[in-house]
Amino acid sequence: ETGVTQSPTHLIKTRGQQVTLRCSSQSGHNTVSWYQQALGQGPQFIFQYYREEENGRGNFPPRFSGLQFPNYSSELNVNALELDDSALYLCASRPGTGITGELFFGEGSRLTVL
Amino acid sequence: AQTVTQSQPEMSVQEAETVTLSCTYDTSESDYYLFWYKQPPSRQMILVIRQEAYKQQNATENRFSVNFQKAAKSFSLKISDSQLGDAAMYFCAYRSANSGYALNFGKGTSLLVTP
Numbered sequence: 001e002t003g004v005t006q007s008p009t010h011l012i013k014t015r016g017q018q019v020t021l022r023c024s025s026q027s028g029h030n031t032v033s034w035y036q037q038a039l040g041q042g043p044q045f046i047f048q049y050y051r052e053e054e055n056g057r058g059n060f061p062p063r064f065s066g067l068q069f070p071n072y073s074s075e076l077n078v079n080a081l082e083l084d085d086s087a088l089y090l091c092a093s094r095p096g097t098g099i100t101g102e103l104f105f106g107e108g109s110r111l112t113v114l
Numbered sequence: 115a116q117t118v119t120q121s122q123p124e125m126s127v128q129e130a131e132t133v134t135l136s137c138t139y140d141t142s143e144s145d146y147y148l149f150w151y152k153q154p155p156s157r158q159m160i161l162v163i164r165q166e167a168y169k170q171q172n173a174t175e176n177r178f179s180v181n182f183q184k185a186a187k188s189f190s191l192k193i194s195d196s197q198l199g200d201a202a203m204y205f206c207a208y209r210s211a212n213s214g215y216a217l218n219f220g221k222g223t224s225l226l227v228t229p
Contacts, residue, residue, distance in 0.1 A: 002158060033215065042118075042205050042219030043159070056215040088157060103217070105159035 004029075006091050006106035014114050018079045021109045023091030025072040029104070030095065032074045034066060037088040037108070049074060078111075086113045116141045116208050120220035127196045128228050134181075135191045135223045137206030145211035148182065148189045153222070154202040162204070165189065167211075193225075201227040 003026035031050045035043035045058035049068035063079040092103040117140045127133035150162040165173045181190045206220040
């Protein structure tokens, strides 16, 4: 048990729609990052938030955006959904920005875009 | 950009035996961190073991150990006394020490443990 919970666990959307995925981290975990894991692939880094500000981003377009809240919860928003956005979305958190700090992952939200 | 390669899509081991999972990476940096993560069917990624590149000594965590060859850019995971609960996807991951937030993952190796 990592103390990171994500919701919803599964959802289905149609192309062009918007989706919001949610993550709740452990108290004190002020760094949260999001990863996209396509079927049969390793996770790909989307972005990271530290103290409610984005401080790192992978190779994802601006229609992927996020929010982090003071209560250690966060959101991943994806606009104008495309078929290729179908994937498992993983949230991971840790205390501070320390390089060696262990990342604690949630169980992910499985998004299917039709 | 750093790339991580896991050349074994699937591996199989008998219970109580030893198995080694391979990982190679490509980087021009001298300071970085390497990880092995386990992802069971529950989908939750769990850290198995971590290695700092500046340390020559190979990391060990109970039945899990690594063979870190910095010059060869190789980072293999050895699982001793395999147990049924070890069955999962295993991902090798790289993190830069300089731009240090993102983990770069390989494509994973599916480990099957047979009784």
